[in-house]
Amino acid sequence: MTLPDLTYITAPMVDQSDAPFRMLTRRYGATLAYTQMLDPDKLIDDREYLQVHLRDIQAYNASGSDAAYARPIVVQLCGNDPEVVVKAARQVQTHCDGIDLNLGCPQEHAREGHFGGYLLGKKDWPLVQSIVSAMSHSLLVPTSTKIRLCPSSTPTATTATFGGLLEHAGASWVTLHARHVSAKRRRQGAADLDAVRALKEVLSIPVISNGNVHTFEDVRTNLEYTQADGAMVGESLLGNPMLFSGGDVPDPVHISLEYLGICKQLPDIAHLKTVQTHVRRFVEFQCSRRPWYPKFRAAINDCHNIHEIDALLRRKVNRWRGKAAKPLGDEGDEVEELSDKEEVETRDNTEHAYIYE
Incomplete structure (x- = not known):
């Protein structure tokens, strides 16, 4: 499968990854944009929910001037059931360029539903492998995963091992937000870029670095240090959607x-x-x-x-x-x-x- 350009990525953000914002960041240097995390059960069972998000995924400027900025797009899903995740992905796969499994969401509802960052413990690794394998063997578009640091006394090494399992299961690329899962503090401390670099050293598939970016110079520094194949930015783009352009902060x-x-x-x-x-x-x-x-x-x-x-x-x-x-x-x-x-x-x-x- 052909992978999208992973150099500069607009991150999935709750209620902020709408099509107009994605297209705005694409106008100014983002090479790829993610949707917000979608609920697979709702995509399957709630027709209105499916239609709302299909309209968002398929949105483009009717005049044609912004059509090039609508794609490529990756749809992010959560979940802990291989069959459900694949069934939901099939509802949207023909309208996107990749399906991402969220393995980093730190919010309380993710803990309660046992998905996102709460699947990073070793006891859930076989389940995660089965989900990624089912996706990679069943879908028409590439499968990716967005992860955080695994809970461990040696998180860098453990996360690298986990990344290897994801690659073996069929992930086409892995994005690492190199912080630990914390429901109360989503960005507790700085992201550990050494963990990104260690992951890059052991994987043969692309690795994307997420975290510690406020300016375009931070992007350059991050990629130079980690040797990652691309950078994903979320929060900083909300203030400056032109960040990836490397120019001045917009009025x-x-x-x-x-x-x-x-x-x-x-x-x-x-x-x-x-x-x-x-x-x-x-x-x-x-x-x-x-x-x-x-x-x-x-x-x-x-x-x-x-x-x-x-x-x-x-x-x-x-x-x-x-x-x-x-x-x-x-x-x-x-x-x-x-x-x-x-x-x-x-x-x-x-x-x-x-x-x-």
Whole structure:
């Protein structure tokens, strides 16, 4: 099977891996994007759940200009039953370029359901092998796994051994988020890049490094140190979806409007709450210390649709930042600086919260 380009990967993130966001990161350097983790039982038994996620997986810009950014895509599944996981994967395999088994989810519901990162203990290794083997022998697309450090007194060596079992079972690549599973603290401590390097040394299939990335320079440093075949980034892309491009951090209003533009072209794909969270994170990444930021958080939570978010960004947020309001519907226009008279008016109207970015 032909593997997708694994160099720069947008990670699976709960309620934040919607098609518009995936396509935004693909515009700016991501070579591959994952969906959020999907529940195999629901894909099989809940027709509405299946249709919602199929629409997301199949979404693309009807104009064709962004069609190239919709793929490649990997669908991530969880689960602990080989038959169920394979049956669910078959529902989506013709619309994606790979199926990933989540072996890293640290959340409490994963512990309760006995999946994700709670399958990393040695007692569950035979079960995991059977799932991966069933996937690799039954599906039309490559099978991958996303793992964390195995629980052990020697986690680096144990994780490398586990990785070898995954390769033998038929995994086409392995992504290692080199932290231990912790339901209370998802990113407890720094990721152990030595464990990624050790895994790379023993596997013949590609290894992807996940963790310790805030900038594109971190990506370069990570790959140079670990010798991994690619880097997966999640949290940092939520603030800067242009991270993989290696350029400057984008203007928060401009990148928010670009994201909203994709949402408008792909209506009813991303839920309003998802859109609000993305835009809030874009703005928060650079402006969380601005005096007006609490007002922005309250205002975006009060928005009832994408057009209200658009107007909030173009009018209030730009004026709070000391910029001229942008005309509605003109994503491409540059933001103009305020005149001296407008600067004074903005200071007065925002209770002296006027700050240039």
